[in-house]
Amino acid sequence: MHKKTIAELANDLKNKKISAVELTQHFIDRIKKLDTKLNAFITLAEEKALKDAKRADEMIGNGKATALTGIPIAHKDLFCTQNIKTTAGSKILSNFIPPYDATVVKKLDQAGTILLGKTNCDEFAMGSSNKTSFYGRVNNPWDVNTVPGGSSGGSAAAVAARMLKGATGTDTGGSIRQPAALSGITGIKPTYGRVSRYGIVALGSSLDQAGILTPTAEDAALLLEAISGFDEKDSTSVDQPVPHYYAHLNDSVKGLRIGLPKECFTKDLDAEIANSVYQGAKVLEKLGATLHDISLPRSQLGIPIYYVIMPAECSSNLARYDGVRFGYRCENPKDLNDLYERTRSEGFGDEVKHRIMIGTYVLSASYYDAYYKKAQQLRRLIYDDYQNAFKEVDIILYPTSPSVAFKHGEKENRISMYLADIFTVTLNLAGLPGISIPSGFKNGLPIGLQLIGNHFEETKLLNVAHQYQKATDWHTQIPKGFE
Amino acid sequence: MKWETVIGLEVHIQLKTKSKIFSGASTTFGADPNTQACLIDLGYPGVLPVLNKEAVNMAIKFGLATFGSIQKRSIFARKNYFYPDLPKGYQISQNEFPIIGEGGYLEIESDNHLPKKVRIRRAHLEEDAGKSLHEDFHGMTGLDFNRAGVPLLEIVSEPDMRSAKETVAYLKSLHTLVRYLDICDANMQEGSFRCDVNVSVRPEGETVLGTRTEIKNLNSFRFVEKAILYEVQRQINCIESGHSVTQQTMLYDVNKNETRPMRIKETLEDYRYFAEPDLLPLVLTDEMISKIQKTLPELPHQKQKRFINNYGLPDYDAKILVTDQDISHYFEEVVKNSSAEPKLIANWIIGDLSGFLNRHKLTIQQSPISPKELSVLMDRIQDKTISGKIAKEIFEAMWHKEGSADMIIEKKGLKQITNLSEIEEIVRKVLQDHPTEVTKYRSGQERLLGFFVGEVMKATKGKANPKLVNEILLKTVRTGRDLSL
Structure with a gap:
């Protein structure tokens, strides 16, 4: 049951081969059995899931089912869910039960999906390994001694282990695509503004974007379509019609111009990863696409720019966690400063404190021009690089991550951890959509291939990814012990 | 040494929108604590601001009315600092x-x-903070977030004022304007019109500004004036005694009539401003601006000019009448319905009517005498049915709802006596009753004329037309002509 696509399951549900309650129970049983090895969930919503499944069965019975009715999913614990604890992976929100649903949550709920629970993630989505979560590390189902990637590590591991059909994630600098790559699944980060940010705990507001993690591009098309669209509650969401992604999955890729940036395929790149991704490009070439060498001359600036802008925004976004209105509050504060200091120093983990300090520093009056202002100016150049490239090609292809899943405890050095995002952050800086799909293995660990489109080209990304997946079987592989 | 005072103002006006600047919560003043604060106002995780277009329109209105440059592209920014009511x-x-x-x-x-x-x-748009309540919480602080997110327009003047009086003149002018524009209630007590005053002094003739202090907590024009006078003297004393003024924030203590430094130790605040990533730049088009231009009402200075030109009012009267839009409307209503001289009407509104309203703490809209009712009274003065003095009596009766002007005149028999022979008859009687005074008058004590006038008025209960009484007396008392004495 858990190996079928969403479309196949929807068909089975419609034809009463299986009920939504049975399907939900099947996945809950899997989670209970398997998640002890992974720790992908922070909260299980079993009771609500079964109740919603009954409602889904009624919808199906009434002929009111959508393509997603009865499909079990989970939300990254950064999405506010009414009456279900939402922690953002942090101690400071360990007791936070939102009184409202994020727009994405509401949309999927209306489509009739079944929310099984909330997935683990790096604290406030800050990390590339899921080790910064207050609720414990997440293990990669391909090798439990390795990380699943981050920050949407719980979502990625849960999808890879087939504990649900799809999960939401958020991507500020690669947090959907990198864990998708390391966990051997499909992960799409849409264009900035495509999906409402309302109700998602903010990290870097100008970079954050919600997206989808699924086994396949075909599944992703259905879920992404459901969560996309303008939201009057998010002024940065864009008022543009949502295309019917699923209907275009089988469009021909003949004549599609694919760009391979020379800056991404250097001798520094792991040879096996380079080869896997290049072979992926060759697959598309066989399907009729043409390959082109291109240049993104300023892409090496991505990491330094990103690690100025993101902490600046996060230092401000996280100011609201002060112990006054919600969340964790220190015991017996003796005055206001004590309340602030202890609440925040007890409630936040190291990585969060580190970034708040960097952010506060780069925004301070004496350093603003040298760091924040400069970073914003350079950000524009990254955008220009991509726009120049898109004059010559339709999509761009390069690896998602410079390495496969690494061992827990590796990359303890902060800089080496930050460099794990080297292939992902530039898209966030430019607001572009990207998708990561499995393209092979190195030492039994998945490799991710990334496709990048121009703004609002999600249709094309999903179409190309699906065509690739029709021609390959990397995405159908399931880690041992989770078949 | 002669000192010059230099003053600049930051005025925060609460814009009169129905909902808050970034959320749909209501802005009504005086609701129970925290009943008008939604998740956005409370800064819950995940919420986002959405700009209230009405607040933008009001800011544009203000810009147009003050001839400021309306920016086609403006940017919201985050001002970062920790405080429980933020x-x-x-x-x-x-x-x-x-x-x-x-x-x-x-x-x-x-x-x-x-x-x-x-x-x-x-002038820029921003959101108000909540309120910290320090009483009734047993050493703790209570927080009311009803005010959090109420739209504010902060209006910053240049340091162009040179005295407390000029400062109050500016504030009053601003106060009148924002009420004309209908963008602010401008209630200083309720805090919808708040001002911070930046004050410095310098030797007369000096061009460099002195060190300034900022006075906060001023909730009436009178306190603004008193606080400035005190603060200016304090600064002068400070300099003249060989010290220098410290740049700091002062609070005005109403009870002691003094300014003193805020108790909170001020560290140099670094607000770490940066562009608000949750909101797009605010872009305005010419169409939007000209649409609002068309909705601008006649502004106080324009109306003042018109009152002077069209109604022949003196500057002073025109200025007083336009200060309150409702009063100016009332005035024009009376003028429209009456054939009396506008100046007479202005006198009555500025004088008697305002006096009664003030004594009864009523606004002109609550006046028991409508403009139409007052216009009848004005007509009766104009057509000499009654004298100005009698009119006051009628006015008071009208105030107490005893009827229309005509009804009261009729009922109380207050109609003025303008019949010549009737007055002559009374004059004759008065002169007959006071032969001694007549003799004295004739021997040169002419101020006794007033005595005779008084007697005539007394005899007619004030109804005799004073002008006629005067004329007849002058003719008769000296000569005895036409009088059978």
Whole structure:
């Protein structure tokens, strides 16, 4: 049951081969059995899931089912869910039960999906390994001694282990695509503004974007379509019609111009990863696409720019966690400063404190021009690089991550951890959509291939990814012990 | 040494929108604590601001009315600081790129009674914070977030004022304007019109500004004036005694009539401003601006000019009448319905009517005498049915709802006696009854004329037309002509 696509399951549900309650129970049983090895969930919503499944069965019975009715999913614990604890992976929100649903949550709920629970993630989505979560590390189902990637590590591991059909994630600098790559699944980060940010705990507001993690591009098309669209509650969401992604999955890729940036395929790149991704490009070439060498001359600036802008925004976004209105509050504060200091120093983990300090520093009056202002100016150049490239090609292809899943405890050095995002952050800086799909293995660990489109080209990304997946079987592989 | 005072103002006006600047919560004043604060106002995780277009329109209105430069592109910025009544840990404001740029001004009367332009440096949109309540919480602080997110327009003047009087003139002019524009209730007590006063002094003739202090907590024009007078003297004393003025924030203590430094130790605040990533730049088009231009009402200075030109009113009367839009409407209603001289009507509104309203703490809209009713009374004065003195008596009766002017005149028999022979008859009787006074008058004590007038008025209960009484007396008392004495 858990190996079928969403479309196949929807068909089975419609034809009463299986009920939504049975399907939900099947996945809950899997989670209970398997998640002890992974720790992908922070909260299980079993009771609500079964109740919603009954409602889904009624919808199906009434002929009111959508393509997603009865499909079990989970939300990254950064999405506010009414009456279900939402922690953002942090101690400071360990007791936070939102009184409202994020727009994405509401949309999927209306489509009739079944929310099984909330997935683990790096604290406030800050990390590339899921080790910064207050609720414990997440293990990669391909090798439990390795990380699943981050920050949407719980979502990625849960999808890879087939504990649900799809999960939401958020991507500020690669947090959907990198864990998708390391966990051997499909992960799409849409264009900035495509999906409402309302109700998602903010990290870097100008970079954050919600997206989808699924086994396949075909599944992703259905879920992404459901969560996309303008939201009057998010002024940065864009008022543009949502295309019917699923209907275009089988469009021909003949004549599609694919760009391979020379800056991404250097001798520094792991040879096996380079080869896997290049072979992926060759697959598309066989399907009729043409390959082109291109240049993104300023892409090496991505990491330094990103690690100025993101902490600046996060230092401000996280100011609201002060112990006054919600969340964790220190015991017996003796005055206001004590309340602030202890609440925040007890409630936040190291990585969060580190970034708040960097952010506060780069925004301070004496350093603003040298760091924040400069970073914003350079950000524009990254955008220009991509726009120049898109004059010559339709999509761009390069690896998602410079390495496969690494061992827990590796990359303890902060800089080496930050460099794990080297292939992902530039898209966030430019607001572009990207998708990561499995393209092979190195030492039994998945490799991710990334496709990048121009703004609002999600249709094309999903179409190309699906065509690739029709021609390959990397995405159908399931880690041992989770078949 | 002679000292010059230099004053600049930051005025925060609460815009009269129905909902808050970034959320749909209501802005009504005086609701129970925290009943008008939604998740956005409370800064819950995940919520986002959405700009209230009505607040933008009101800011544009203000910019147009003060001839400021309306910026086609302005940017919201986060002002970061920690305080319990600031829910998000930052205030959404505008910093580098305000909606109204420089170029605007307000005209006031300067100390030497000449018109003076006070320049407005900028005006920007921002959200209000909540309120910390320090009483009734047993050593703890209570927080009321009803005010959090109420739209504010911060109006920053250049340091163009040179006295407490000019400052109050500017504030009053601003106060009148924002009420005309219907963008602010401008209630200083309720805090919908708040001002921070920046004061410094310098030797007369000096061009460099002295060190300034900022006075906060001023909730009436009178306190603004008193606080400035005190603070200016304090600064002068400070300098003259060999010290220098410290740049700091002062609070005005109403009870002691003094300014003193805020107790909170001030560290140099670094607000770490940066562009608010949750909101797009605010872009205005010419169409939007000209649409609002068309909705602008007649402004106080325009109306004042019209009152002077059309109604022949003196400057002083026109200025008083236009200060309150409702009063000016009332005035024009009376003028429209009456054939009396506008100046007479102005006198009555500025004098008797305002006096009664003040005594009964009523606004002109609550006046028991409508403009139409007053216009009848004005007509009766104009057509000499009654004298001005009797009119006061009728006015009071009208105030107490005893009927219309005509009804009261009729009922009380207050109609003026204008019949010549009737008055002559009374005059004759008065002169007959007072032969001694007549003799004295004739021997040169002419001030006794007033005595005779008084006697005639007494005899007619004030109804005799005073002009006729005078004329007849003058003719008769000296000569005895036409009088059978």
